[in-house]
Amino acid sequence: MKSFQKIILPAIAVILIAAACNPTPAPATPSASPTAVMTPTITLEPMAVSINGVGVTLAEYQQELLRLQDAQSQLGITSNAEEQKQKVLADLTDQLLLEQGATQGGYMVDDSTLQSRIEQLAADMGGQDRLTEWQNTNHYTPDTFAQAMRRSIAAAWQRDQIINSVPDLADEVHARQILVQTEGTASELLAQLKAGADFATLAMTYDPTTGGDLGWFPQGYLLQPEVETAAFALQPGQYSEVIKSAIGYHIIYVIERDANHELTPDARRALQEKKLSDWLDAAKAASQIVIAIP
Numbered sequence: 001m002k003s004f005q006k007i008i009l010p011a012i013a014v015i016l017i018a019a020a021c022n023p024t025p026a027p028a029t030p031s032a033s034p035t036a037v038m039t040p041t042i043t044l045e046p047m048a049v050s051i052n053g054v055g056v057t058l059a060e061y062q063q064e065l066l067r068l069q070d071a072q073s074q075l076g077i078t079s080n081a082e083e084q085k086q087k088v089l090a091d092l093t094d095q096l097l098l099e100q101g102a103t104q105g106g107y108m109v110d111d112s113t114l115q116s117r118i119e120q121l122a123a124d125m126g127g128q129d130r131l132t133e134w135q136n137t138n139h140y141t142p143d144t145f146a147q148a149m150r151r152s153i154a155a156a157w158q159r160d161q162i163i164n165s166v167p168d169l170a171d172e173v174h175a176r177q178i179l180v181q182t183e184g185t186a187s188e189l190l191a192q193l194k195a196g197a198d199f200a201t202l203a204m205t206y207d208p209t210t211g212g213d214l215g216w217f218p219q220g221y222l223l224q225p226e227v228e229t230a231a232f233a234l235q236p237g238q239y240s241e242v243i244k245s246a247i248g249y250h251i252i253y254v255i256e257r258d259a260n261h262e263l264t265p266d267a268r269r270a271l272q273e274k275k276l277s278d279w280l281d282a283a284k285a286a287s288q289i290v291i292a293i294p
Helices: 002-021 058-075 081-104 111-125 128-137 142-163 183-194 199-206 225-232 265-285
Strands: 047-051 054-057 169-180 213-218 243-245 248-262 289-291
Touching: 047 058, 047 081, 054 058, 054 081, 058 081, 058 142, 081 142, 081 265, 111 128, 111 142, 128 142, 142 265, 169 183, 169 199, 169 225, 169 265, 183 199, 183 248, 199 248, 213 225, 213 248, 213 265, 225 243, 225 248
Parallel strands: none
Antiparallel strands: 047 054, 047 289, 169 213, 169 248, 243 248
């Protein structure tokens, strides 16, 4: 708004000065009826997607679609028009939600910050001419590039706020499993365990490489949520009943548990991804999203 005021206010001043130097003479005879004044019509740019009243223009969407098509062509990826449309809309929706989250969190990208980033980028690329060439090659205009960068900076800030809220320590279990492909085999193994068989010995039979050791993991990490739920319901030294998942039949044994165990980089990254996904899902559910692309 400040930059808009800087543009419009001098124009208003010029109009006022001109009016003072050239006063309009009063008409000799009053007009019988007022002259109709034509109000200019403001033409709004068509939107591709709008979230809570703020959106991305159709022009920006079309440019983003071209960039996706270029990237897929370079990588040898094939997708149809509908898949491309859905990917671009999904990415733009996530960016808008994150940008709005940043605003709600008190962070906004002001004009000076944006200009500084663009100037730094130009310097890193070897000058403004190089940046302009890159923009043209990648289907940007100066305006759409600035808008995309403003949105990207804010979205990255909000993303970092979300993922950095994941702590370094978490409640974790160290577990072992026996994984087989048939329910009958799993039931037989469970019967052996109940008769006193050693879990580690049986697990080594079916997984000679690791003995079924799953290592330490927090909640929200394993790809089979049924297995994870069972593991966290057990105490160290206990084993589960037979658990069916998409990859087979499991029996889980908890070796140890630590309420404040240090997350591995891989586990923390997985929790961060889940945290971000959950945040976006909640933001979508709480927002008014209008997709204008047929």
